[in-house]
Amino acid sequence: MKIIDEPDRLSYRNVWTISECSNGGIHPVSYELLGIARKLAAERGCEVWTVAMGNALEGKLGSLIAYGADKVISVDDACLRAFNDELECHILERLINKYRPEIVLCAATSRGRALIPRLAGKIHAGLTADCTGLTIDPESGNLLQTRPAFGGNIMATIKSADFRPQMATVRPKVMPMPEPGPGRTREIIREAVEAADKLNIKEILRTVERHEATVNLSDARIIVAGGRAMKGPDGFRLLEAFAKQIGGAVGASRAAVDNGWIAYPHQIGQTGATVQTDLYIACGISGQIQHLVGMQSCKTIVAIDIDDTTPMMKLADIAVKGDLFEIIPNIMKEIGKGE
Ligand SMILES: Cc1cc2nc3c(=O)[nH]c(=O)nc-3n(C[C@H](O)[C@H](O)[C@H](O)COP(=O)(O)OP(=O)(O)OC[C@H]3O[C@@H](n4cnc5c(N)ncnc54)[C@H](O)[C@@H]3O)c2cc1C
Numbered sequence: 001m002k003i004i005d006e007p008d009r010l011s012y013r014n015v016w017t018i019s020e021c022s023n024g025g026i027h028p029v030s031y032e033l034l035g036i037a038r039k040l041a042a043e044r045g046c047e048v049w050t051v052a053m054g055n056a057l058e059g060k061l062g063s064l065i066a067y068g069a070d071k072v073i074s075v076d077d078a079c080l081r082a083f084n085d086e087l088e089c090h091i092l093e094r095l096i097n098k099y100r101p102e103i104v105l106c107a108a109t110s111r112g113r114a115l116i117p118r119l120a121g122k123i124h125a126g127l128t129a130d131c132t133g134l135t136i137d138p139e140s141g142n143l144l145q146t147r148p149a150f151g152g153n154i155m156a157t158i159k160s161a162d163f164r165p166q167m168a169t170v171r172p173k174v175m176p177m178p179e180p181g182p183g184r185t186r187e188i189i190r191e192a193v194e195a196a197d198k199l200n201i202k203e204i205l206r207t208v209e210r211h212e213a214t215v216n217l218s219d220a221r222i223i224v225a226g227g228r229a230m231k232g233p234d235g236f237r238l239l240e241a242f243a244k245q246i247g248g249a250v251g252a253s254r255a256a257v258d259n260g261w262i263a264y265p266h267q268i269g270q271t272g273a274t275v276q277t278d279l280y281i282a283c284g285i286s287g288q289i290q291h292l293v294g295m296q297s298c299k300t301i302v303a304i305d306i307d308d309t310t311p312m313m314k315l316a317d318i319a320v321k322g323d324l325f326e327i328i329p330n331i332m333k334e335i336g337k338g339e
Contacts, residue, residue: 008164008330009164012164013046013100013101013102014041014099014103015049016037016048017048017105017106018105018107019034020112021060023050025060026063027107028172028218029172029209030050030172031067031068031339032173032174032175032177034174035175035177036105036175037068040134040136043138044103044136046102046337048236049072049101050072051092051095052075053080053091054075054076055078055080058213067178068184071186073099074188075191076190077192079193080245085115085118086202088115089118090164090196094194095122095191102166103166103168104166104167105134106167107169107170107171108130108172109171113169124163125163125167126147126160127169128147128160128167130147131147131169131170132146132174134146137159142161143168144157144158145158145159146158153289170282171274172218173276174212174274178315215247215248217266218275220275221279222246222277222280223249223251223275223279223281223295224239224248224249224250224281224283225250225253225281225282226239226250226261226262226285227252227256227283227285227286229283230324230325233261235261235325236252242331242332245335245336248281251266251280251295252268253268254269254271254272254291269295270290270294273294274295275294276298276299278298280301281302281303281304282301282303282305283324284306285312286311287313301316303316303320304322304328306321308321
């Protein structure tokens with residue numbers, strides 16, 4: 001919403017996060033958002049509120065309080081069992097108009113990416129996607145939203161000075177996970193789904209289990225990722241066997257995904273997932289900046305490439321020069337001997 005004058009600006013207060021609730025529970029990124037929200041709220045001298053939309057939420061909301069919410073707005077309804085971006089957008093629009101938060105943070109997950117640009121467009125608010133840093137400008141009190149720009153070559157800091165709320169998305173694992181504080185007692189505000197929220201929305205007839213559920217990149221401690229050098233789907237069968245042997249998950253560069261050799265949820269990088277594993281094994285991935293931004297925080301990086309001058313080989317803690325189709329089977333054979 002365009003802010004016209006100072007009193008209007010001052011009527012917006014508190015830092016909100018949108019928590020991601022599904023049948024499986026609360027997505028861990030919701031807690032990461034609460035961690036950064038607490039820091040921002042401390043600087044603004046205000047409260048942290050989180051909005052939880054879903055079905056059968058009782059029993060799940062306590063953790064949101066433990067991780068930092070002062071107030072939880074719970075919208076618990078059977079019609080929210082399956083994610084529906086239009087419906088959740090209508091509800092959030094109504095809640096934002098009612099409570100007027102100053103800042104709204106949402107996860108840059110597939111759900112958040114479907115929901116939040118729609119909401120920002122509806123309420124005419126500024127939105128900065130995929131922020132890696134969020135602070136408060138000490139002079140103006142505005143939210144400073146930092147994110148990579150121009151393919152990750154520069155960091156841009158963006159302000160939405162004339163609009164409220166200020167909205168930003170953050171990818172999973174970019175912000176640190178806060179420590180839960182047991183024993184916090186705070187308030188739960190219960191809001192109903194109203195008839196107007198459901199007007200003119202598409203009806204979900206059937207929900208297909210998301211492919212991401214089987215990919216688990218963000219929880220993996222080891223990732224074996226393949227690039228263009230995998231040459232096709234069969235190359236990824238080799239990586240799957242390798243990953244299984246060492247208890248890891250399979251990742252991919254965009255080149256491999258664009259070629260249709262592996263599904264998009266496996267993509268790592270600027271337009272894919274951000275990961276922070278203990279071990280990242282890059283197989284035939286040159287390491288362009290758009291890939292590096294998604295994995296450069298991994299603790300130990302191993303690169304296998306025929307060319308030892310690539311950015312990935314330079315970044316790696318261990319760089320192995322050679323043909324991956326020889327090296328990986330040899331490593332698997334050696335590991336197999338010890339099993
Ligand atoms: C806006 C934008 C967003 C993007 N987002 C992403 C993103 O999210 N993720 C992403 O990955 N990319 C992204 N890209 C694409 C990115 O710029 C690169 O094109 C891509 O990462 C390259 O993939 P690659 O490293 O697999 O392929 P290449 O750059 O072609 O590298 C292949 C590597 O394999 C090596 N090789 C070849 N054969 C063998 C062999 N037999 N054994 C061992 N090594 C071998 C080669 O020496 C080379 O280093 C994006 C680009 C743009 C413009």
